[in-house]
Amino acid sequence: MSMIEIEGLNVWFGHGPDRVDAVRGASFSVARGESFGLVGESGSGKSTILRAITGLAPDWSGRVDIDGQALAGGKRDRAFFRKVQMVFQDPYASLHPRHSVDQVLSETLHLHGIPDIDARVRSLLDDVGLGGRFRFRYPHQLSGGQRQRVAIARALAGEPEILLLDEPTSALDVSVQAEILNLLTDLRAEHGLTYLMVSHDLPVIGHMCDRLAVMKSGEIVEVMDVGALRAMRAEHEYTRDLLAASVAPGPHSA
Amino acid sequence: MNLLDVENLWVKFPTRQGVVEAVRGISFSLGRERLGIVGESGSGKSMTGRAILRLIRPPGMIEADRIALEGQNLLDLSEKDMRTVRGERISMVMQDPKFSLNPVMRVGDQIMEAYLLHNKVGKAEARKRSLEMLDAVSIRDPERVMRAYPHEVSGGMGQRIMIAMMLIPNPQILIADEPTSALDVSVQRQVLNIMDDLVKQRGMGLIFISHDLNLVSEFCDRVLIMYAGRIVEVCDADKLHQATHPYTRGLLNSLPRLDQPRAKLEVLSRDPAWSEAPSVGGRA
Numbered sequence: 001m002s003m004i005e006i007e008g009l010n011v012w013f014g015h016g017p018d019r020v021d022a023v024r025g026a027s028f029s030v031a032r033g034e035s036f037g038l039v040g041e042s043g044s045g046k047s048t049i050l051r052a053i054t055g056l057a058p059d060w061s062g063r064v065d066i067d068g069q070a071l072a073g074g075k076r077d078r079a080f081f082r083k084v085q086m087v088f089q090d091p092y093a094s095l096h097p098r099h100s101v102d103q104v105l106s107e108t109l110h111l112h113g114i115p116d117i118d119a120r121v122r123s124l125l126d127d128v129g130l131g132g133r134f135r136f137r138y139p140h141q142l143s144g145g146q147r148q149r150v151a152i153a154r155a156l157a158g159e160p161e162i163l164l165l166d167e168p169t170s171a172l173d174v175s176v177q178a179e180i181l182n183l184l185t186d187l188r189a190e191h192g193l194t195y196l197m198v199s200h201d202l203p204v205i206g207h208m209c210d211r212l213a214v215m216k217s218g219e220i221v222e223v224m225d226v227g228a229l230r231a232m233r234a235e236h237e238y239t240r241d242l243l244a245a246s247v248a249p250g251p252h253s254a
Numbered sequence: 255m256n257l258l259d260v261e262n263l264w265v266k267f268p269t270r271q272g273v274v275e276a277v278r279g280i281s282f283s284l285g286r287e288r289l290g291i292v293g294e295s296g297s298g299k300s301m302t303g304r305a306i307l308r309l310i311r312p313p314g315m316i317e318a319d320r321i322a323l324e325g326q327n328l329l330d331l332s333e334k335d336m337r338t339v340r341g342e343r344i345s346m347v348m349q350d351p352k353f354s355l356n357p358v359m360r361v362g363d364q365i366m367e368a369y370l371l372h373n374k375v376g377k378a379e380a381r382k383r384s385l386e387m388l389d390a391v392s393i394r395d396p397e398r399v400m401r402a403y404p405h406e407v408s409g410g411m412g413q414r415i416m417i418a419m420m421l422i423p424n425p426q427i428l429i430a431d432e433p434t435s436a437l438d439v440s441v442q443r444q445v446l447n448i449m450d451d452l453v454k455q456r457g458m459g460l461i462f463i464s465h466d467l468n469l470v471s472e473f474c475d476r477v478l479i480m481y482a483g484r485i486v487e488v489c490d491a492d493k494l495h496q497a498t499h500p501y502t503r504g505l506l507n508s509l510p511r512l513d514q515p516r517a518k519l520e521v522l523s524r525d526p527a528w529s530e531a532p533s534v535g536g537r538a
Contacts, residue, residue, distance in 0.1 A: 041438035042409075144295070173294040173465060178508035178519035185518065200438060207510035207519065230512050245439045246512070 001068060002029040003162060003194040004036075004053070009062035011045070011052045022048040022057075024218040032161075035188065035195040037205035039242070040215035046198045047089075050164045053196075054086050066162065082112060085155035089167040091147035095139040101125070101150050102135045105157060112158040124153040127190075129183060145176035152183065156191070165197040169204065181208060202246040206230060214239045257426055257459040258284040258306070258344075261319040265301045265483075268313050276301040278483035282536025284427065288453065288460040289536075290474035290491060292467055294505075298483040299463045303429045306461075307344055308336055323427070342372045345420040347449075349432040351412030355404040362400030365419045372423040387418040391448050410441035414448060421452055427459045435464070446473055467494065467505055478536045479505075482529035488536050501528055 011023040023045040030036040038046040051057040058074025088094040169177040265277040277298040388396035391414040471494035487499040504522035
């Protein structure tokens with residue numbers, strides 16, 4: 001059975017003449033344990049889909065099923081957040097600057113109603129490769145990669161089954177990006193997680209995902225598997241352009 | 255003679271914990287070529303670009319044996335003389351057009367201001383030149399864009415406006431600090447091609463600062479690779495993929511590639527010796 005099932009999803013912002021349709025008629029499904037990518041340029045609506053799933057974009061219509069259960073409106077219950085968690089793009093903005101790593105994680109564990117917080121914080125930090133030394137540090141004492149590890153630990157706190165990853169490495173250096181992507185690969189294998197990952201970087205999606213959907217101005221233009229992506233077998237013209245922009249040699253001809 | 259000659263450049267910031275050395279004694283030269291500077295965040299690449307224009311604010315310090323623009327040492331100039339160098343002889347395109355354009359001034363007025371500051375001409379002439387320049391950076395409707403405010407244009411268009419503004423005084427050197435990092439891949443190429451054409455046509459020197467190795471290898475002639483404030487390797491851009499320094503190799507290998515699927519990406523293991531090793535000279 002599919003873990004995420006989306007059919008005819010429309011998301012809009014504003015109303016009346018100011019209404020902007022950010023996502024129009026998007027449909028795809030992600031199997032349990034699969035890693036699914038959403039690619040497209042900025043403004044194509046890829047992050048908006050994640051936001052609609054988590055309830056951060058309350059104006060939507062269509063059908064979104066998470067593990068067989070239909071979502072409605074912009075409210076999500078606790079059970080939902082135990083199952084679905086999100087990692088945001090910018091680790092500099094997504095951590096509270098005056099909360100230590102320990103506070104961030106224990107508060108999350110407390111909210112999920114998980115007992116034995118002390119031991120869990122330690123094991124979470126080990127899980128994301130940080131270890132106990134980082135437990136009482138504040139975000140400004142951490143590098144970008146370390147912050148993103150904390151954000152991932154926070155997402156994992158409630159032992160979710162689905163991680164929504166919104167450009168998790170685009171604010172990071174390539175060397176750090178490799179570490180975070182490896183960590184995400186390991187965590188998926190260990191915990192049997194399902195990933196829905198948004199990125200504008202085709203090689204990153206190619207590395208992380210099994211299948212992907214290509215978006216352009218709010219619509220999904222193509223759903224393909226990674227084999228087709230690697231073989232450059234794109235059906236839609238826009239995907240071909242995107243592929244060309246990602247791998248083609250630049251203006252070095254002269 | 256080289257357009258620009260930098261010898262033993264240091265950038266230091268005194269802090270409570272002691273002096274932080276962002277750039278540690280690098281030397282390089284720039285001819286009429288496209289020189290790439292790559293490195294991770296914190297490697298000192300942006301600081302190098304800013305130091306050339308003396309744009310580092312106190313308490314930050316710039317020290318160098320010389321930073322010579324066509325034989326003239328920029329460090330000897332007064333702040334007033336330096337202002338005529340900035341823009342007119344060396345100009346700089348920054349990373350994000352959202353922050354480098356004045357949000358409360360129409361685009362046209364900003365471009366005209368750049369031209370009028372360096373040329374004694376009338377407004378009508380400045381306007382004509384601005385329209386030509388916007389046309390040169392492939393803006394389709396320059397009349398409308400002249401009247402627009404920065405928030406009314408897209409990121410790619412904003413960056414092209416920045417390039418137009420920086421090139422209108424006809425500088426000899428353009429320093430582009432991550433000019434396309436805030437843009438989408440599809441727009442990136444377009445902006446780079448425009449910049450490349452203009453730089454070539456005018457026979458300018460270009461310093462292209464980026465963290466993107468592939469972009470630099472395609473776009474530049476020569477590349478300096480910086481690590482911890484020093485240059486660890488210098489190579490021809492098209493031979494970047496045959497680079498020998500373990501740091502450069504590590505950076506290249508840590509990139510996921512569509513044509514070479516791997517289960518695990520290679521992770522860079524840093525050797526403390528890299529930051530201790532003396533800087534490699536970047537002279538052509």
